[in-house]
Amino acid sequence: MKKQFNRFRVRTISALVVMAFAANAAWAVNPFKVRDIRVEGLQRVEPGTIFASLPFRVGDTYSDEQGSAAIRALFALGLFKDVRLEVNDDVLVVIVEERPTVADVDFVGAKEFDKDVLKKALREVGLAEGRPFDKALADRAEQELKRQYINKSLYGAEVVTTVTPVERNRVNLTFTVTEGEPAKIKDLRIVGNKAFSESTLRGLFDLDTGGWLSWYTKSDRYSRAKLNADQETLRSYYLARGYLEFRIDSTQVSISPNKQDISITINVTEGERYVVSGVKLEGNYLGKEDEFKSLVTIRPGEAYNADEVAQTTKAFTDYFGNFGFAFAHVEARPEIDRVNNRVAFVLQADPSRRAYVRRVIIGGNNRTRDEVIRREFRQFESSWYDGDRIRLSRDRVDRLGYFKEVSVDTQEVPGAPDQVDLLVTVAEKPTGSLQLGAGFSSAEKLALSFNIKQENAFGSGNYLGIEVNTSKYNRAIILSTTDPYFTADGVSRTIDLYHRVSKPYQDMGGNYSLATTGAGLRFGVPFTEVDRVYFGLNAERTTIRPGTNIPAAYLAYADKFGYSSATFPLTLGWARDDRDSTLAPTRGLYQRLGSEWAAFGDARYVKANYQYQQYIPLNKQFTIALNGELGLGKGLNGKSFPVFKNFYSGGLGSVRGFEQGTLGPRDVTGFTIGGAKKVTLNAEIIAPFPGAGNDRTLRLFGFFDAGNVFGENDPVRTQELRTSVGVGLSWISPVGPLRIAIANPIRKFPGDRIQKLQFQIGTSF
Template sequence: MKKQINRFGVRAVSAVASMWFVAQAAWAVNPFTVRDIRVEGLQRVEPGTIFASLPVSVGDTYNDEKGSAAIRALFALGLFKDVRLETRGDVLVVVVEERPTVADVDFVGTKEFDKDTLKKAMREVGLTEGRPFDKALADRAEQELKRQYINRSLYGAEVVTTVTPIERNRVNLTFTVIEGDPARIKDIHIVGNAAFSESTLKDLFDLDTGGWLSWYTKSDRYSRAKLNADLETLRSYYLTRGYLEFRIDSTQVAISPDKQSIDITVNVTEGERFVVSSVKLEGNYLNKDDDFKSLITIKPGEPYNADDVAQTTKAFTDFFGNFGYAFARVEAVPDIDRATNRVAIVLQASPSRRASVRRINISGNNRTRDEVIRREFRQFEASWYDGDKIKLSRDRVDRLGYFTEVGVETQEVSGSPDQVDLLVTVAEKPTGSLQLGAGFSSAEKVALSFSIKQENVFGSGNYLGVDVNTSKYNRTLVLSTTNPYFTQDGVSRTVDLYYRSSKPYEEQGGNYQLITEGASVRFGVPFSEVDTVFFGGGLERTEIKTGTNIPAAYLAYADQFGYTSDTLPLTLGWSRDDRDSALVPNRGRFQRLNSEWGIAGDARYLRANYQFQQYVPLSKQYTLAFNSEVGWGKGFSGRPFPVFKNFYSGGLGSVRGFEQGTLGPRDVTGSSIGGPKKITLNAEFMTPFPGAGNDRTLRLFGFWDVGNVYGEDEKVSFSEMRSSVGVGLSWISPVGPLRLAIANPIRKFAGDKIQRLQFQIGTSF
């Protein structure tokens, strides 16, 4: 038996060797001079692509080595499924079989993702219409699809790829997806904690085990990116409370066999709590030790706080940059005394060398002109490197609103150790918008709007916009244009043409109107990097158009001064806004002052309005907000304050719980006519909606409102102010911002019109 096996092995080896020698004999050719090269089998690929890749040309000597190199080069193109070389006399024939090209990529059963999003993901792996089809590429695409679903916690998603050949050597690709149900977080455990309870630490996480609003927040869907963010929040929580040696040892994510539930376990070691004993400076501080010490936010005698340490080292680095030291290094070295649980922070500094800025290079601005970006820079070329000016320049470019990302990178100049280049990288976003809008509110019912705006016309940085509003109470047509650099010093100019038709809010209706039309020009002068003062003037005509239920005060004013008033108003204003968000602010302050002076014409008056808002973050979840608004108006030249310039109060935006615009003086007919004096005070406590986790787009708030409007001859009396308390809901919904309030007036007077439930929602589509 053993001999038979040995004989079989010898015969097999002999057969393989014979085949190899035959193949070599078939492949081997005698070298010859190529008289011509022909290509067969091409359908879409250009012959020039073949000739450019071949290592042999007409007139060259062809041999086996060049043949092998030619086949390797043609296969490397990725365009061919098969390549053969044949010799016919002294003619070299290249025979190719092209890969089929992708005609169409389609998706079936995808509900979680938009098809355009999936096609973009396919393009990133190289699979798109017009590209050669490769089975390996299709497999990669299938794995990429599964990865996209795993990112959405759909671990049970199944993907089947179907390749359908069609005419002209093309194929259609269809990815059929069975998404299944998402895997939801069943439990989150934190092991090793002693100083803080597990519930306290889990409240820091955006991920949770779900609630009745999880369908909206999706907080119970596992995401590695979200978990990493939560772990950083956990680490920061300990490091800012003295736990210098805190560490996360491991994280286990266990998926159930049916891929429907996930358990997360985080193992931590807290370590001891350390108190800062002292802060010392070591190194070269440019003989400005006292200046650097003033930047220290680390507090001896208090628990170690990593945020204070990071803030101090950054402040030191930035301060070095103010003197041109672009490569300064500052390191906070902890000197730990474990016997007493105290730590001394040693700040070691090395300013390195002083540098100047050679060039400022800009990339990514395909539409926006370079000058629009450069004119915002306060760091200049051929000047000493200044960290403050660079940061200010970056912020100014970012505040233009033309870019989704703005970055400034410092690059060393080869051969010039005392010079750097600044690379400004921007990512542009669409700055034009065409909007059709619809809104509904308890006060104005249905309102339609239309606007076309371009914030960066032709990349020049200029603004052009048209606004139309068809509200029941306020109809508007405005054409506006702004040149932010009307002068080289940064003075802006805004030109407005407007038509407004309005009437006071009143439930009994009526068809009388106040029609205002005019034109104005306004200039904005930057008095500092954060403060801008606006001033301007215009021409305005206001017409009191009689109709049913017109207040007697309007008729009285029209009888004495005419139904049409022409005015030359001058405007003066100032604003500052450092809130962290305009839609869902959590911290910061907003201030605005506007004034209008009717200096000539039929109406002589002064009208001013000041608004102040402050947002105080109590924690990551809770915010305390304050708002105050004061309005004042006065008539001049023996004339009363024009009734059509009155302030109004009551309802959303002022004192909730009272009908919109019904507070203050009343006409003899009982109509609310507003007044030239207005005070509004609001306080809100904002918290996430129960079950929404830390989602700031959906919040509950409790509020307390105080305010009223007073006539020209009335004294501002706090005893006559209306007041209300209540709760509300704020939601940045997919169809627009929604604000709903349920109010209970706690100070009201006879004749006040009460409206306990008020809401407003708008949408753009």
């Protein structure tokens, strides 16, 4: 048989050339049966990837159409920059040239972003280490980097890409960034307003033209998301004050030629102010019209308020949900009388159908175990849909403190009109902290501290903490762990192990101390959804270590009862907390009651402490904070109250303007010894820091403090309360909440130790 030789070669630079080749009959070959297929040029790509993409196999008949399809399929993989097909003696040879892969991605000059953030942004457009590289991908990466900088108001940022080939057909990518200066808002105008002044409306915005604190708040940096939020705030402001037809007509944002100055103009039409003339109910209210009417917050005779309308419709929908109607629809239909500027509302209700929950589906918890979230739910699967229980469940999950966001959405079940699934979506946040700290003061010299806490250890919901302090006057090592669900009913168990060495009276030259070693076991029992009662037992041994400058009260106690005391106090407590935040609260109530009862052991006593805090918002910026604390201790069985259990007052956390722990009774040597009774009263008005806008992490406060401690047998006299007034700064810093106070004592007595400037990290008052 005469050996035939057919050979053709295709070299494709782009998909267009491939198509042109496929259409060109000059390159055609006669169909033949493929005897073998070989692949040449592979370095990293597996041959199986090539064979899986070819539209033919060994033994198939090859044609021009199949060759064109094969080339297109191989280019579509995105792995090759050149593909050729050769036919030699009925053997098809696929010759490829692989694209280089990205070996490394680096950034030069990027200061505004962490490199990991930029790498993540590029990964989303397809560029990452180990992936194939081409010029189009580099162009997209440049545009993505510029977009990231524009979001930070760095409109003049320039990005230059350098591609450096390295061994094994790889490339290193270097993005050199010239960030430039951020564009600042130089002009912010609201046009068309008549009822309210422009300064009043601009005061609602988080964006502004800047001030002396703009370097911290960055409020003068333009952000489209912030501008949208500010416009919604503006709209809500008008709609809550009767302007039913208020609208924002247009928003113009312009930037100067040098890309440094931004001007914003918002054009509004206020419309007329409307008064509510009446409210009526229509539709199906399940025969509970009177109950629904009690939920109406729209008030006839007063100005229209969109917040009240939304609150009413939400209350109706939620109330329908309490009876299992998950798909209830409530529409507030306005009937507008433009002649008299009055509006009546018709609340049209359709409860739709009753439903029950098929499944509770949890998502977003990459670290936290499902059971940690599921055990907080009060809405159970295969039970009737209950809106109250679902809201309570969401709040309970949110109060865990493990998540930045918690949302519960209702999803219909296809083919089952009476069933719904609950989609619980959480966004986790870091729950562990590791702190290494050092402090220096003229009294304590150098103090080192180490603290490691994990609120959600290993995703189990358990708390684990280790604390070490080397302060001159307060040395401590504390180990603590809490299992919030020691029992299936939600009874918590806490185990504490501690060793403290303290010197309560910070006088120079003294080397006496108190050493307390102990262990505690405490249980917390939930009595209601917001109330928890704690009870437990501690075992402690406190030793008075004599030394120079030891207070006479300590010597007197030691002579009477000994230098070492073993006690076994029973503990009982109660807590309730519904504040909107633990770091920067603006509303809510916090109450705490703790007590100890040492019924047996060397020391016999009872001790109780009650704290009450309330936060009252005056408006978006100003808050009143009230705090009260009462403490009482009493010796039992003829024994005096132990001096090492005394309360102390003075300084941050009690009465500012007086040295820490120096108020109250003194012994014959003149040392402050604390007391068995304590009274503390604080009042603050909290305001935004000038120039910080509505930023809640940096705030000013003015305060009034009153308080003192009294001996076990001394009456509590209001005329002996020390008082002070002052101002302070509160900052949620990267190392924790910081409070600085400058106080001026109003009522003080001879011998009181004054300290007008005080600061502390981590205290509430």
